[in-house]
Amino acid sequence: MSAALLEVENLRVEFGGRIAAVRGASVTVARGETHCLVGESGCGKSVTALAVMSLLARGARRSADRLAFDGIDLRDMGETAMSRLRGHRMAMIFQEPMTSLNPAYTVGSQMTEVLRRHKGATRAAATDRAAELLGRVGITAPGLRLGQFPHQLSGGLRQRVMIAMALMCDPELLVADEPTTALDVTVQAQILRLLATLQRDLGLGLLLITHDLGVVARVAHRVSVMYAGEVVESAPTAELFAAPRHPYTRGLLDCVPVPGKVARNAPLGSIPGVVPRIAPGFAGCAFRDRCGQVNASCAGIIPRRTVGAGHAMLCRLEPGWTGAGATP
Amino acid sequence: MSPAIEVRDVRRTFRVRGGLMAPDRHVVAVDGVSFEVPSGGVLGVVGESGCGKSTLARLILGLLEPESGDILVDGQHALSMDRRARARLIQPVFQDPFASLNPLRRVRDIVGLPLSAQGGIQRSEIARRVDEMLERVGLTTEMGQRLPAQLSGGQRQRVAIARALVLRPRIVVCDEPTSALDVSVQAQILNLLAELRADLKLTYLFISHNLAVVEHVATEVAVMYLGRIVERAPTDRLFAAPEHPYTKALLASVLTPEPGLGVPDVGLGDILPDPANIPPGCRFHPRCPMAEERCRSETPPMRQRPDGMVECLLVP
Numbered sequence: 351m352s353a354a355l356l357e358v359e360n361l362r363v364e365f366g367g368r369i370a371a372v373r374g375a376s377v378t379v380a381r382g383e384t385h386c387l388v389g390e391s392g393c394g395k396s397v398t399a400l401a402v403m404s405l406l407a408r409g410a411r412r413s414a415d416r417l418a419f420d421g422i423d424l425r426d427m428g429e430t431a432m433s434r435l436r437g438h439r440m441a442m443i444f445q446e447p448m449t450s451l452n453p454a455y456t457v458g459s460q461m462t463e464v465l466r467r468h469k470g471a472t473r474a475a476a477t478d479r480a481a482e483l484l485g486r487v488g489i490t491a492p493g494l495r496l497g498q499f500p501h502q503l504s505g506g507l508r509q510r511v512m513i514a515m516a517l518m519c520d521p522e523l524l525v526a527d528e529p530t531t532a533l534d535v536t537v538q539a540q541i542l543r544l545l546a547t548l549q550r551d552l553g554l555g556l557l558l559i560t561h562d563l564g565v566v567a568r569v570a571h572r573v574s575v576m577y578a579g580e581v582v583e584s585a586p587t588a589e590l591f592a593a594p595r596h597p598y599t600r601g602l603l604d605c606v607p608v609p610g611k612v613a614r615n616a617p618l619g620s621i622p623g624v625v626p627r628i629a630p631g632f633a634g635c636a637f638r639d640r641c642g643q644v645n646a647s648c649a650g651i652i653p654r655r656t657v658g659a660g661h662a663m664l665c666r667l668e669p670g671w672t673g674a675g676a677t678p
Numbered sequence: 679m680s681p682a683i684e685v686r687d688v689r690r691t692f693r694v695r696g697g698l699m700a701p702d703r704h705v706v707a708v709d710g711v712s713f714e715v716p717s718g719g720v721l722g723v724v725g726e727s728g729c730g731k732s733t734l735a736r737l738i739l740g741l742l743e744p745e746s747g748d749i750l751v752d753g754q755h756a757l758s759m760d761r762r763a764r765a766r767l768i769q770p771v772f773q774d775p776f777a778s779l780n781p782l783r784r785v786r787d788i789v790g791l792p793l794s795a796q797g798g799i800q801r802s803e804i805a806r807r808v809d810e811m812l813e814r815v816g817l818t819t820e821m822g823q824r825l826p827a828q829l830s831g832g833q834r835q836r837v838a839i840a841r842a843l844v845l846r847p848r849i850v851v852c853d854e855p856t857s858a859l860d861v862s863v864q865a866q867i868l869n870l871l872a873e874l875r876a877d878l879k880l881t882y883l884f885i886s887h888n889l890a891v892v893e894h895v896a897t898e899v900a901v902m903y904l905g906r907i908v909e910r911a912p913t914d915r916l917f918a919a920p921e922h923p924y925t926k927a928l929l930a931s932v933l934t935p936e937p938g939l940g941v942p943d944v945g946l947g948d949i950l951p952d953p954a955n956i957p958p959g960c961r962f963h964p965r966c967p968m969a970e971e972r973c974r975s976e977t978p979p980m981r982q983r984p985d986g987m988v989e990c991l992l993v994p
Contacts, residue, residue: 564933
C-alpha cells in the first residue's frame with residue numbers, strides 16, 4: 351500500500367475548555383482505502399471529520415501531533431491555503447443533503463462554482479464536467495437536473511448531487527459523514543455501490559463516518575471504533591468482526607438484530623446508559639460506567655495494546671479475555 | 679374474538695396544489711389496502727418513504743378519514759368511536775421523541791395527560807398510575823419532574839411509550855419507533871416493547887424501514903409499494919421465501935454486519951417511485967428487474983396464500 355494520504359495522530363478537540371470532544375484520536379487513510387469511523391452519537395466521529403477539514407466552529411481548539419494530507423501539514427495552515435485544498439484535493443459529503451445544498455441556487459450553478467473557483471474553468475467547461483459527473487453518479491437526464499433547484503430533487507438524487515459536487519475537482523480524499531443515513535435502504539445500497547466503484551476507479555481515499563455496523567462490514571477496509579472521543583479499537587474489517595476485543599465493540603455488535611442469526615424471541619444485547627460528556631483532564635477509561643468488565647484499574651492509565659496484525663485496542667483487559675460483552 | 683385491527687379495502691388520496699397555472703395533483707397514499715391483525719400479533723409494515731406506511735398508521739389511529747373502505751379497531755369503526763373510548767383502546771408511539779413530546783411540560787404531566795383527558799380520574803390516582811408506568815418502562819419516578827430536554831433520546835422514547843400505555847390500551851401503533859435512536863438504545867427500546875407486549879398482552883402495528891428490526895419483532899410482515907400491500911406473509915416465510923420481486927429487492931438491500939459480502943446490487947435502477955404518478959399495469963414495473971411486457975398494462979391479481987397474499991403477475 352502506498353504512503354498514507356491522510357495521517358492524524360493524537361488529535362484533540364476541545365470546546366470552550368469544558369468539553370473534550372476528541373481525546374487523542376489517531377486515524378490514517380491510504381489512497382484507495384476506506385476507513386470507517388463507527389460509534390454512537392456523541393462519540394466524536396463528526397468532530398474528527400470536521401477537524402480534518404478545518405471546518406470546526408469558532409471556539410473549538412484543535413491540536414495534534416500530526417495532521418497531514420499527502421504530507422502537507424494542516425495544523426498551522428491558514429484559512430486561505432486551506433480553502434484552496436478543501437473542495438479541491440480533499441472534499442466532504444454531509445449527512446443531510448437538503449441542509450448542505452443552497453436552496454436558492456440551481457444544482458448547476460452550485461456544482462460549477464467549485465470548478466470555476468478552484469481551477470478557473472470557464473462556465474461552459476464546468477457545465478460539461480458537471481453533466482458528465484451527474485451521469486457518472488447514475489443521474490439520468492443530467493441537463494435537466496442542472497437547471498433544477500435542490501427542493502425539486504428526491505433525497506437520493508440530492509445525495510448523488512452532493513457526491514458529484516464533491517468529485518468536481520478530482521479530489522484525492524473524500525470525507526463522508528453518514529452519507530446514506532437519511533436514505534431508504536434501497537437507495538443506500540445504490541449510493542454505497544457508487545462510492546465503492548468511484549473509489550476503485552479513481553483511487554480515492556475515503557474516510558467514512560457511520561453508526562451502521564452493516565455499512566461498515568460491507569464497505570470498509572479498516573474500522574476504528576470511537577467512544578467518548580477516543581479510538582478504543584482499530585482493526586482490518588474482517589478481523590474486527592471476527593474477533594472484536596474491546597467490550598464496547600462487542601456490546602455494539604450484540605445490539606444489532608441480524609435476520610436468521612439472532613433468535614426472534616430472545617432479547618437483543620444492549621449497552622446500558624449513554625455516552626458521557628467528558629471534560630478536559632478526565633482520567634481512566636470513559637466506558638467504565640457502562641462496562642461489564644469494569645474493575646478498579648479502569649480508573650487508572652489505560653494501555654493501548656496490540657492484539658493482532660494491525661489490530662489495537664485501548665483497554666486494560668488482556669487480548670484473550672472472555673466473559674460478557676458490555677452487559678454485566 | 680374479533681381481530682384487533684381489521685382494514686377493508688381502504689383508500690386515501692391527498693390533493694397537492696399544483697401552483698401557478700399547473701393543475702392540482704392527486705397523490706394516492708393508500709390504495710385499496712386490506713388486512714387483519716389478530717389480537718396479540720405484531721404486524722410489521724415495511725416499504726420505502728412515500729409508500730403510504732405512515733398514512734396507514736394515521737388512518738388506523740383515526741387521525742385521518744379514509745375516502746372509502748372500513749377500518750375496525752377491536753371490532754368497532756375507528757372513526758365513529760368516541761375519542762376517549764378510542765384512546766383507551768389504541769395509542770401511538772412516533773419516530774422522533776424530540777418532536778413528539780411537548781418541550782414545556784414535565785415528564786409526569788406528559789405521561790398523565792391521557793389520563794386527565796379522560797376526565798373523572800382523581801389527581802392522586804393519576805399520580806399513582808404515572809409513577810407506576812414510569813417504573814414499568816424503566817424510568818425513575820424522580821424523572822417525572824424533568825423536562826424532555828433533560829432526557830436522552832432513549833429516555834424520551836421511554837416517556838413516549840409510558841404515555842401510550844398509561845391508559846392500558848390493547849393496541850399500539852409504532853411508527854418508526856427506533857429510527858432516530860442509536861443502535862445500542864434501539865436494542866433497549868425493542869427489548870422493552872417485546873417485554874411489554876408479553877406482559878400486557880398488546881397488539882402492535884409496527885412500521886419501520888429497517889427490515890432487520892421488523893424481522894426481530896414482527897409475527898407477520900406486510901410489504902407496501904406505492905400505496906398497496908404487494909406481499910403479506912408470516913415473518914419466517916417472508917424472510918425465507920419472498921415471492922414478490924420488490925420484497926426480494928428490499929431483503930437484498932439489508933446490510934447485515936457480515937464483512938466480505940460487499941454491497942449488493944438490488945437491481946432497482948434509478949427510477950424512483952412517485953405517488954402522484956402511479957404507473958399503469960403493475961405499479962412496480964418501471965423498477966422491476968423481472969418485468970415483462972404484460973406488466974406494463976395488466977393489473978396484477980391478488981393471489982391468496984396460507985396466512986397471506988402476494989400481488990404479482992409473475993408468480994403462479
